[in-house]
Amino acid sequence: xxxxxxxxxxxxxxxxxxxxxxxxxxxxxxxxxxxxxxxxxxxxxxxxxxxxxxxxxxxxxxxxxxxxxxxxxxxxxxxxxxxxxxxxxxxxxxxxxxxxxxxxxxxxxxxxxxxxxxxxxxxxxxxxxxxxxxxxxxxx
Numbered sequence: 001x002x003x004x005x006x007x008x009x010x011x012x013x014x015x016x017x018x019x020x021x022x023x024x025x026x027x028x029x030x031x032x033x034x035x036x037x038x039x040x041x042x043x044x045x046x047x048x049x050x051x052x053x054x055x056x057x058x059x060x061x062x063x064x065x066x067x068x069x070x071x072x073x074x075x076x077x078x079x080x081x082x083x084x085x086x087x088x089x090x091x092x093x094x095x096x097x098x099x100x101x102x103x104x105x106x107x108x109x110x111x112x113x114x115x116x117x118x119x120x121x122x123x124x125x126x127x128x129x130x131x132x133x134x135x136x137x138x139x140x
Contacts, residue, residue: 017104018093018105019107020078021112022109022113023116025038025052025080029053036075036104037077038077038080039056040052040055040058042082042088043059049122051110052118053119053120056071060095063096071096077102077103079104080110082111112135115131117129117136
């Protein structure tokens, strides 16, 4: 099947409407009003290893029972999970959007958050690693 340029443009626009990246999330989270709630959809063990400062912990399995207590339906949500090899953020985004939340997925997840050199909150405090030069060179 041949993809027309018009259909390709529609698909790319849809992706941009439903996805964001770690650099944009980091920049927004550094402001007093990022305009969304960041939701970590990983397990309790993964959350405890380190999570994005300011994120709310809401594993996919808990969305049914806890979304209403943790999230304001009038505030957009951005979900994240481990990284590109994991679809937990996509599953969380689907579950939340089916419940009426406006949702975007942070592509790259925790893996690319760390690779960008951004800090994770751990029980020992905020920890950052040196940025991966391949990621920094991208300039995305």
